[in-house]
Amino acid sequence: MASLRLAASWALLFLWASSSVLAFSVPNPSNNFTCQPTQSASGSDPIVLLHGLGATYYEDINELESWLKGKGFCTFSLTYGANQGFPNVGGIIHIADSALEIGAFIQQVSGSAAGAGKKVTLIGHSEGGFQALYVPKFVNGISSLVGMIISMAPPTHGTSLSGFLRPDLLLGSLAVTLFDTVVELVGCQACSDLVDGGQAVGALDNGPIVQPGNTVTIIASTHDELVTPPDTSFIHEPDVTNLFIQTLCPHDPVGHIGEAYDQGVWNIILNALNGNPTAPVQCSQGIPYK
């Protein structure tokens, strides 16, 4: 195991040495820009899913994406905010730089056949939930393309625990070695942007967060161990529904990572997509950590 880890480190070092540290994004190859939903009414807008810190389009929000696809929604995702050479660790560059990649992707979805005559819905988890708020506010021309925003556990007002520096909480154990190694080599600008007093947090919270025409649902868990205190996620502005999962599912012990995989949360999201986020749901037992 140790030698494997060493080999992986050398391979990464080689990649790093042979490339500049330019940021880049990776689209999900199954994005279908001619997709037509089998859903009706409000649920028919194309959905862009945004993963959390250190994750990718195929880890974190991927199971929720498959589930929504299976329900007839048109979904789109990408790995954003990675460093060139390290495509398996997304969301680590500065929030403002990731935001530009996400904005360009939203424009692409909006301008495609799948987006014709529609708004784009954003669903994000953790850093992705933060970006779902940040991008419409700061990237030119995006807020008018977006309708609904659903954020799971965004560190809207920062987080008091520097949990973003705890990849053991943030990621599955397999990903930790890779995350550690990449952070050692290129750093994690997003980590310092998102804690209390971080640059991106200061910018987002300076003046109204929600842009005209956008409708926001914030979903948080009272058991969140990483974005703390959990009500740091909430936004006290018009057109926002703030929801603790436990209001609808009192016995759901779900923690920060598990939220993206929790059937009760998925059902809340489905109701939000249909314009009724506080409707009763079928709850799951929850996954405290994953």
Ligand SMILES: *[C@@H]1O[C@H](CO)[C@@H](O)[C@H](O)[C@H]1NC(C)=O
């Ligand atoms: C993309 O969506 C269109 C319209 O629904 C469908 O006909 C086509 O088969 C889809 N392509 C793929 C690769 O799934």
